[in-house]
Amino acid sequence: MAPRKLTPPVLGADASQKAVAALRKHLSAQLSPVLCVEDAALAARCRAMASRESALHASQPDARQEAFPLDGPDWSQLREDLTALAERTLRRLAPDVPRLPLDARLCLRRYPPGHTGQRLGAHVDDTLCTLLWASTPGLEILAPQDDAAWNGADVAKVGLPTMGPPPKVVQEDDWATVTPPSADCFLFTPGNGWSGIVTSVPLRSPTLHRVAVGGDVERLSLPLLVSVRGDYGSALNSVGEALRQISLDGAAKAAEDRLSPLTEVLGVELLQHLDAESLCRLNMCARFFGEEHATTRRSRCEDAARERALDLMQGHVTGLCVLEGVSSVRQLGQQVFRAFLVAFYKSLAREQCRTFPYLPDGRRIPKGRWPKWRQDFQGWFHTLDAFEAGPVAAYAAAEALRGLAMAVTGGSPPQAVLDAAREAADRALLARPGELRVWVDTRRDLPHDDGRIAALVAGQGGRWERNYDSDDYSDDSYDTMFFGTATFPSLRHAVEVKDALRADEAVECLSVQYLDWERLNYLLS
Known part of the structure; x- marks a missing residue:
């Protein structure tokens, strides 16, 4: 009996926070979790390099599978690029995971034609995660018909001798062949090290898998085994x-x-x-x-928070350092340093829900996370927490710097300082996480041209919503209005497609309260 086929969900580059949250739930619910990650250019490199490398090695007689080490600068670069893709995937799924030193091993596996059945036995990778490219399907994962009756302990006993109760028996029809939706996909699977580090995405079990290839087709694969380095x-x-x-x-x-x-x-x-x-x-x-240290009165954790916070702040206060005649945030006077933090917290409290409703990990920023009453220095843990917030912190710091530059210079700061702060704020806007809703004013009242605009927005990767509830076409009805909203995966996406929307004769104009479309478009060019 041919094994069942299973197509994993895809984590796309433009996946919304809602879609990523759904993928997290999917991974947590599966007995053998797996998902696809798309990167067409990287997949094409893997295909070309694997084919060239395979041609250099003569096939061993009767070999069911062969493995070859990969050396040279091209392979080193590919390993780095694959590791970066694996780390980006991990960070999108679990952005709360600390940045850790990673080890990644890459080899070429070849499954010559002429054999059928199992080529690589069932196992769980002893890794944090694995990123796999393969020329053809062949990876099989445990997906028993009685899935609900299995747990992680059952999976861990598969294939192992036991002195206790007999383990569950795995039948051939308990395996499913993983079939990616396209040749541009990599397979991402959690390993044994996942549960101790990625606590925000709990698993029933790491992925139990094997390789079974049949027929006359040669299969090449490049598994990247990613682990946390050393004792970490x-x-x-x-x-x-x-x-x-x-x-x-x-x-x-x-x-x-x-x-x-x-x-x-x-x-x-x-x-x-x-x-x-x-x-x-x-x-x-x-x-x-x-x-606490006897001299500094700071604990080891506070020292670590202080150093990290100052390192993050350095990139935001370059203009202030120029005005003060110093080269580092560590050299700023206490009064100026505290004044910057006061302005920074005020801006952060103002923008946290209005301009930046989402954190980089996709979670909505809780109301009052950075209270308006917070003034002055609040301790290094609070300071680090604020500067770790990503684009909203960069935007708040740029706005704080512009106001403080005016105060420090008596209202006449160097134009270069103001321009740099403005550009930093705009770049933070472009990096804003989360979906963006754009008001679309139409030339005729809706529902005239409604289908046309819906298709236009969908063609640009967005979704269209009308701002009325009825099909009344009368001009005096509140239900027929001259606007609707187009929602795009990100602010950057909206800026990139705005010209295509504006060019349509049914569209009068586009608006978002805090956007300077032309300036942001200039930064993208």
């Missing part, structure tokens, strides 16, 4: 288990110090890979990391 993986597993038990509210009440014993494994170097919230938790519930 095991250390973070331990930290993750402990932090999951402690919330920000409950950390101070934790009676047992479960993290300080990890000091020898972790080392202070690991702190640079934790975000502000994790540093704050670690500071509150681990004596070693929360103990």
Whole structure:
């Protein structure tokens, strides 16, 4: 019996936050999670390089599968580019994961024609994740008919001897062949190291898979095995288990110090890979990391937060440093430094829901995350948390700098400083995460031309909504109005397609409250 075919969902480059959230749920629900990642150019390079490399190696007699190491600058560059794609995929699925040093291994596997059936036995990759390119389908994943009766422990016992109750028996019809929707897709599968590090996307089990190829077709594959480097993986597993038990509210009440014993494994170097919230938790519930230094009065976690925050701030205050005659944010006077933070927090509180409703990970910014009453310096954890917010932080910093430059110079700052701040704010807008709704004013009242505009917007990758509820065509009806809304995956996308929308004779004009269309278009050119 031929195995069932399974086509995984695709994580597209322009996937909305809603679509990415749905993919997270999908991965968490599957017994053998897998998804597709599209990159046509990278897939074409893999295809060409794998074919050339395979031609250099004579096939071994009766070989069911062969593996070849890959050396040389071209392969090194390909490995770097594939690792970057894997890391981007991981970060889109779980943006809360700290940036970690990664190791990636790449090899070429060849499955010569002439054999049928299983070529590579069932296993789970001992990795954080795996990114796979293959010339033809052949990867099979465990997808039993009685899926609900399986759990992660059952999967872990497959193929292993046991002294306890007998493991579940895997039948041939429990396997499904993974068939990507296009040749431009890579397969992304979580490995054994996923659960200890990617806590925001819990899994039933890592992906149990095998390779079965039949017929006279040669199959080439390039599996990229991605792991956290060195001791970081095991250390973070331990930290993750402990932090999951402690919330920000409950950390101070934790009676047992479960993290300080990890000091020898972790080392202070690991702190640079934790975000502000994790540093704050670690500071509150681990004596070693929360103990204040006698001179600085800062803990190790606060020191790590301070250095990271200052590094992030440096890119935002170059103009202020020029005005103050210093080269680094670390050299700014205390009064100017605090004045900048006051202006920054005011701008952040104003823009967090109006201009930037979403964080880079796709979550909506909670109302009051950065309260309006916050003034002056609030501690390094708060400061780092704010500057980690991505484009909204960059925009708030640019707006704060423009106002402060006026104050510092008595209203006459150098034009170059103002121009640089304006450009930084515009670039932050272009990087704004989340969908964007654009008001579309029409030349005739809707529903005239409604179908035409809907098709126009859909052709540009958006969706069209009419701003009325009836089919009344009378000119005096409130239900027939001269506008609707077009929603696009991102602000950048909207800017890129605006000219095509404007060119249609049914469209009068486009508007978004805070956008200078022409300036943003200039930055894209």
